[in-house]
Amino acid sequence: MLANDLFQQATDYFTDAWQRSVLYADVMRQRGNQYRAHMQEKTPHVLSVPFEFVMDGRDLPDPVNYGLCRILPEPGMVIDPKKRPFVVVDPRAGHGPGIGGFKAESEIGVAMRAGHPCYFIGFLPDPVPGQTVFDVVRAEAAFLRKVIALQPQAEGRPVVIGNCQAGWQVLMTAALYPELFGPIIVAGAPVSYWAGWRGQNPMRYTGGMLGGTWLAALTSDLGAGKFDGAWLVQNFENLNPANTLWSKQHHLYAQIDTEVKRYLGFEKYWGGYVYLTEEEIQFIVDNLFVGNRLATAGIVTDEGVRIDLRNIRSPIVVFCSRGDNITPPPQALGWIPDLYQADEEIYAHNQTIIYAVHDSIGHLGIFVSGKVAAKEHQEFAANVDLIDILPSGIYEAVIHDKDDNTLNPDLAFGNYVLSFQRRHLDDVRRIVDNNPEDDWKFAAVDNVSRLNLGLYRSFVQPWVKAWATPARAGALAARHPLRVSYEMSSDENPWARDVARQAEWVRAERKPVSADNLFWQWQEAASAAIESALDTWRDVRDQAIEQTFMQVYGSPWMQAVFGQGVARDAHPRPHPGTSAEHRRMVREQVESLCRQMSEGGVNEAIVRSIVYISRHVGSFDERSFNMARRLRRAHALSDMPLPDFKRMVRKQGFLVLIDTPQALDTLPDLLAGVDNAGRQRAFDFIESFIKAAIQVEDDVAESLQVIAERFGVVGSKS
Known part of the structure; x- marks a missing residue:
């Protein structure tokens, strides 16, 4: 390469790099302003479809911060009142509502294009003081009764979709009020929290590494009775440091001319932090994350009713992905072998369970990916009546592309053919791949957690609660690192105004560099090396966490003191079907x-x-x-x-x-x-x-x- 040519390429690249840096800084400014405006809204959400408010959960006998909305059809969209309604329940796991209707190619969009009336259950950022998980369950039942009343011509009960956290909450509601439900679709929903694959799912070890759930109690106390959902989002961010610390930001920087809208749209959702009450988060971490009691019928409501998922009478569709590092397939499917010992038990309970395991899509992609919506969600919506009449048992949903060899293609909706292939408990067990020895370790964590929580509540909690006034709690929340990252780049920062002026000038003089520029190629190679290094660090970290967990909670001393006893003919994970x-x-x-x-x-x-x-x-x-x-x-x-x-x-x-x-x-x-x-x-x-x-x-x-x-x-x- 000639020196002049190399010099020109360098000049072009560094001009482009400087311009991209200015534009990137301006996107961060827009991101901060968007965050501030979003959090000042009365009901912040990211729904991209028109809707009307139908029912306020704060007016119920046990008030909650949830509400029911009716999704309004867009011009040209025909809704058939005889078709059963779809109800999408959004997850309250740190972020605000709307992910199920975030894009046109979403669960809501697919259902409405298929002609179904559609409703949405969302929530406000702040909970009603003292509200519990059981209050929310009762509210969901009230919302479904309202939907049924509003759709008197519908041929069948509502189809209910629960995403992530909303999935296990919907299953709890369906177990207590089975008469209100049509088919249930749980997407990326963790239900069996002890399950996971060795070497791949480190999040399940978090409770043990922290010594149990006392830290959730401390965080709620520091929040004056509220748990800051930003901490949950921080946990999700920590799972993939390469994406959090580098890839997401570098992709925006490298593609600054085309990626701004997509980036800001996602950040509006990702930064919409919400709160839970101390009662809610403590129930979740004690009974689900650490106790794993939902999957084994071990939860009893405040009214003395046992929540047993075997009481559900509607078909349950479990949609999960091998690429999901938050809810891997073992956690989405592990409750099935937890509850049932043989296929005959599933038949006897008249249950129909369908599962679909995607090969690669990530956690949020299950809800918002255009490819998933155009395929899996489209097929589920088009065939909901078939799902509702399947004989009891386990099935795998298999979707094939139509081609020249497809028999009677006119009888299949869209570009795909959906079939439900009969499976057995052993097929699910092979996916879950449970290690019985791990269960003894998680059982020890549960007992350690109870002890530490008791010690905290007896000796530390009174002092923390006395210190954490609402004003101090608000100041702590405002200084959470994730919130600060948004606030510091908004227009409240005096430097941001200069960035806006420079960005306006750069857009007028923009000179993007070509992809064959040598320096651009070095930039991308350096980025790939940084990603690889961070991935390696993540793998080493996760390996160390897993090994530490196994050694600590698997040690004879820990098992003797906090295990389930020395008799290994029993099992630490109870199976309710054996009585x-x-x-x-x-x-x-x-x-x-x-x-x-x-x-x-x-x-x-x-x-x-x-x-x-x-x-x-x-x-x-x-x-x-x-x-x-x-x-x-x-x-x-x-x-x-x-x-x-x-x-x-x-x-x-x-x-x-x-x-x-x-x-x-x-x-x-x-x-x-x-x-x-x-x-x-x-x-x-x-x-x-x-x-x-x-x-x-x-x-x-x-x-x-x-x-x-x-x-x-x-x-x-x-």
Whole structure:
């Protein structure tokens, strides 16, 4: 390279670098101003869709800082009042509300484009003094009753989406008020907090490394009864230091001409810190983060009712990702093997659980990624009625692209085909990959936490509470490092005005450098090296944390003093499904259903036959369901209400699962009053349903022939 050329490239690069530095500083100024304006709003949120306020949680008998909003359709958007409403519940985990409607390609946007009425449950930054998690649960139930009253024509209960923290809270509500819920979608929601993969999920060790939950109590006391959500956001930031300390800011600096809008939009959400009451945060850290009691039916409400997720009667869709470092798949799915010991227990409880594990999307991407919204959320919204009538059991949601080989593509919505493939508890266990030895260590943490919290409350808390007046608490919150980072760059800083003037001049004289500039390439190489170094430091730090945790809480002395005892034939993680009363209930329910094998008519015979054949197929497909919709009125299935149809499908599915031979042998009993023509129409319906989604091969053809013989009709000719 000639010296003159090198000199020119250097001149071009450093001119560009200086301009980018000025523009970057101005974006930080805008970020600070945006933060100040956002936090001064009466109801700060980041919803990008119009809405109207419907119900205020502060007016309830147990007041809370939550509220219910109705999302208003945009021009040209057609909403069908007969379609079941969607209710999106936003997480209150440090940030403000709105992430579920942050972009047009969001959970709210997808549901409304599918024609569903949509509602949103959000919250104010400051909680009502003394409000509890149970108060919020009761408020959510009240909001759902209001939604049901506002949508009297809806064919089915509301679909409820709970993101992150809102996910476990929605599950608690559904366990206490199952009659209010249609299908439940929990996205990136941690439920089993002890679960995780060795070497990958260090956040689960935090409680042990801090000596339990006493620090949450101290932080709440320093906040004069309020816990500052900025500390939760700080924990999220610490998970990925490369992104926090470098990558996010460097990407803005390097792409300053195109990334400003996206960056400021995200920072409006990320910096919208909210508070929790001391009662709420202490319940969360004691019972969830450290105690892991939700996943094992160990929580009892303030009214004396045990919260058991097995009481939920609606299908539960669990959406998680291997790329999520806040809620990894083991924490999203671990509650299933925590609660159930065998597939038969899931059938006996009449539960349908569907899971979808994304390969790479991050935590927030589960809620706001355009790619996810256009695929997973779109398919869930389009097929919610299919989800609601799936027979009990575990399924994996599998989404395939349409191509030239797709059978009957017109029967599938959009560009994808959704199927629910039958899975078993062992499939979930392989994903969760629980290490029983780790459970003994987490059990010791729980006991250590109780001791330390008791010591803090007895000897330290009175002094802290006496010192932490509201004025002092406010001053401490204002000096939180994350808040200071916003405030110091706003227009309140006298230097910021000079930055704004310089940035205006730079935009007029902007000279971006080309990507083939040698110095630009060195800049990007240096950035990649910094990221790699920070990632290495993170890995070393996380390894050290994990090893320290394992050595400290796995030591014989710690286990002897704070463990669950020396008998290892027990288990530190209780399984509520193993009691004698529960086993008797399962046995009696199975026996009762077996006595109902011959009860029903042609509708029951059709559904039972489809479930039997689908066992060989291994899945339920949206194309078959949409074919059934087309054929339903023209053939044997009557136009019964969806709740009745759902109960029938679940019952017939259970009968096939518990005693397949008897379920087949009693099919003629169900058809006793049907003539030959009616039987043939019913069989033709079954055959059309199956062939809508699959090419009929030997096993399926044989199953169809078995059904034809039981129906006493001519079987398939293809």
